[in-house]
Amino acid sequence: MTGLLFGLFFLFMLAGVPIALAIGASTMLALNAQGVPLMVVTQQMFQGINSFALVAVPMFILAGDLMAQGKVSEKLVDFADSLFGFLKGGLSIVSVLAGMFFAAISGSGAATTAAVGSSLVPELRKKGYDPASAASLIAASGTIGVVIPPSVPMIIYAVIAQQSVSKLFLNGFIPGLVMGLGLMAIAITQAYRRNYPRGTALSLATIWRTLKSASWGLMTPVIILGGIFSGIFTPSEAAVVAVNYALLVSLFVYRDLKIPDVYRILIRSAITTSVIMLVIATSAVLSWTLSSWQVPGAIAQAVLSISTNPYVIMLLIVAVILLTGVFIETASA
Template sequence: MATTLMLIMLVLLLLGFPMMIPLIVAAIVGFIMSFGGLSQMETLIQQMMGGIRPASLIAVPMFILAADIMTRGQSADRLIHMVMSFIGHIKGGLAISTATSCTLFGAVSGSTQATVVAVGSPLRPKLLKAGYSDSFTLALIINASDIAFLIPPSIGMIIYGVVAETSIAELFIAGIGPGLLILVMFSIYCLIYAHVNKLPTEDKAGWKERAVATRDALWPLGFPVIIVGGIYGGIFSPTEAAAVCVLYALILEFIIFRSLKIADIWRIAKSTGLITAVVFILVAAGTGFSWIISFAQIPQAILEAVGVNDAGPVGVLIAISISFFIACMFVDPIVVILVLTPIFAPAIQSTGLDPVLVGVLITLQVAIGSATPPFGVDIFTAIAIFKRPYWEVIRGTPPFIIILFAAAALIIIFPQIALFLRDLAYR
């Protein structure tokens, strides 16, 4: 059955169908093969509907809506200006500012693609003017945006938390350490790159300018305070935090900054609705497919065939890292999380791995895959936004991918990078 389902999905993908179609068709074919017909089709439909029923998923459209409001408003520009005022003058400071801005906006949006748009649009022209090559600039933007998948609120972590029945609040706080680690590693690389290529520095901002920039950015900086402080202060749940973020974004952009008008609400709501519909259809289809392969015990057969069950905790983590990375080079990250997480669930349980650690590693790997050729989704977002050819977008990515793999290796060797803050807050 496994070979048949994979062939069906591969053929449909090659024919150009969107990912939801191969998932649904494969689930239906698998159902027919397992149950001998369509007489109990309502069972599969119930499984698919059950996939989008968890209350935690309400946070997904809320965070998408909040990110859309802020991307169209002034929040991203104010955060970028503050970062630039403090570190723009050091060697490689402009590139480091870009990576830092991606981290800060990731703490606001939780979306890699929103971060590519919000940070890349204003900073790419500045990087090019300063002498950075376009290949380096594009690679920096799409790979630094990966940090948005780790820093809370992370849409990827929400999906994993629902699928793996793991605390989303614990996943959120566990992603902070790895996110900051990657920021430091990227910053070191940017510093070396700037020195090797003898790139000029920006004018140093005075303390008055820094004070003004910080004051202007205080309102946008309220988002991570709301999310992290509210959740871990016991004020509200991650889902409630998402709703509060939407309200805060509306107040910020429509009332305080006055960067948006009432007429913009329709366009923002329409955009959010379209993205949410795609996400939830993928979640439903992925849930149905995962149920079918679990019912047929395909995951256990695959793991036994490759010997993962006998590999031990480190071996399982390595296998997870490789599998999720390769899959996200070709398929949307949400689909990969939905399909592969149940496959590795038996091995994770048998080896006693912490599901929060596994969630952080999976989130990191899907983020890396999202920015990796041939079909990483962030690559095509950059192509669409910056109007640059495919080869130019991917040419500068190898050094960043190596850095991200090094970060993944460090997390496997030193799990406390991810678990320290979690243990501090919950143990």
């Protein structure tokens, strides 16, 4: 039956069926072939999303969308440019640094990429940077958005694996920093190979001016993560605080959003959230099915037969996730 389940799943994937429907349909057909009542499907779907921690998902998505649509991303880019723009190829380094800044606000890779890309891609093209290379660098920088907390995929994983969201957030800083430094090294190497121009001259006055302008955006991760790690509020409550702070900054400080804009952003965030929740719900059915068929135990035995070294096991897991990520979106993987 496991072969039927995964065979149907890959068949649906090759046919271009959306991932949530591919997971749900393949699991439901496999269960039906085994004679399992389909009422189990709805029960497990509800159980999969019946978690207080998941309240944070739509809230962080909304906060990221609000910040991305306003001037926060532009202020962060200007601040990053004042720090590293004087270097050769400094604008590409700014792309990475701005991605890291915005990652600590949005919790979403897509929101990070959109916010930084909309501000920097036209400028990179105007300065003579290779468009394909610049786009790739910004897209790669956007992936830091799901590593540096707050992170939507971390919340999803915490719910699935029954782990602490706060502990996952705490352990996301160093990997995110390492990713950023690695991308900066690539940007500098490309800059010297292709003789990219230098950007804004280094000036303490400019740094201070852009820092003051970007301070409202930079305070977002301080409020969110400071509140979580100090125990003032939970990650779910922090997400709601982030939305209220984003609305305050966008509507009354920078004044770059109007009420109709907020309504449009609410609709878009709701659509994004519904897609993620449907994926989580159908994945819960798949997880229950595999558990009832004792597939995880068989996989664990197969992995342990290769090696019991924890580093080797982690390397195998990373390899599987890397391969999965080629075909499947982050939350689904």
